[in-house]
Amino acid sequence: MHVSSSFTALVGASVISVSSFNALAQRDPFTPGFSGAISLNAGYSQTQSQHNTHDDNAITHDLNNKGQQVSQVSPILLGRLQYSLGNTVIFLGNSEDQITEANFQAELGVTQKLTRNSALTGALFGSVPGQDEVWRDPYLTGTARTVTDQTVSGVRFSWDLLSPVSVSLKYAYAQSEVDQDDIGRSVLLSAAEQAQLARDSDYHRFGTEIAFPIGKALTIAPSMYYTRRDAKGHSHSFDEISGQVAVVINLPRHTFTTTFRNSIAEFAQDNPQFNRKQDYQSFGLFSVYSYHNLLNLPNTDLNLMGGYQITESDIEFYSSENLFLSTGVSYHF
Secondary structure, X not given: OOHHHHHOOOHHHHHHHHHHOHHHHOOOOOOOEEEEEEEEEEEEEEEEOOOOXXXXXXXXXXXXXXXXXXXXXXXXXXXXXXXXXXXXXXXXXXXXXXXXXXXXXEEEEEEEEEEOXXXXXXXXXXXXXXXXXXXXXXXXXXXXXXXXXXXXXXXXXXXXXXXXXXXXXXXXXXXXXXXXXXXXXXXXXXXXHHHXXXXXXXXXXXXXXXXXXXXXXXXXXXXEEEEEEEXXXXXXXXXXXXXXXXXXXXXXXXXXXXXXXXXXXXXXXXEOOOOEOOOEEEEEEEEEEEEEOHXXXXXXXXXXXXXXXXEEEOOHHHOEEEEEEEEEEEEEO
């Protein structure tokens, strides 16, 4: 898991949730009583990143590459349960905004209707203990790197104005802690330089999204995000600006969404191992298709998704490339 991806809101992973639970979005979430969804998926990923803690990527022979290319097939189970009191909705399940690179974090929250067309949401999210891992010392070369746990927890808020042109204002805070952080121990750095690499961090993320309906079936939704990472080691602190545009086609039995995203990050100071900043630019393209009432069975959906993201860093070690494909079925009630 790469925590900064959690706050750049990797669009592809977010689209999985939107796709799986799109049926919930089609009904009034404030209808009193229980509602929910469950989705069973099979996913294929092809990743080239030094952050990938797969065994096939354990050994790197030098620090001038972005790691081994690793392919994986894995099942993905998503779920969400909510209960409405009329103007208040309590929910438990997978977060749409805090999902990271095929790792799904739990979320517990409340949505309160403020007026007829506006609502406020607050939610707690966090990683499952023992699920998220990073390399203890990612700079170790020639020998298999070992993993350590990374704990992420936080809170998010959003204010949503539901009108012909919908607007959403968002803020999220997260804290990340690496259990045994030995980054830089294997290279010839002073104690002060190693301290500049410490990965424990606080994240702040602000965003705004606007959805413009173009006729009955087409919606264009641009959005902007600002993310700040305050890391214990200042060489990992950054400011990031992200922009994205989503195109949504919604027909009676078909929903198709394509999202384009671009991000630029500027880091606070040089990484002492590479003697330069880790500044990067990232581009992603993600598409998802849902077919409703599969085999004419009510409350079911067939979901197909594909996503690609490339990150080009001024330090090759931090560049990455990710491809993700997924198919599955969902049921909502």
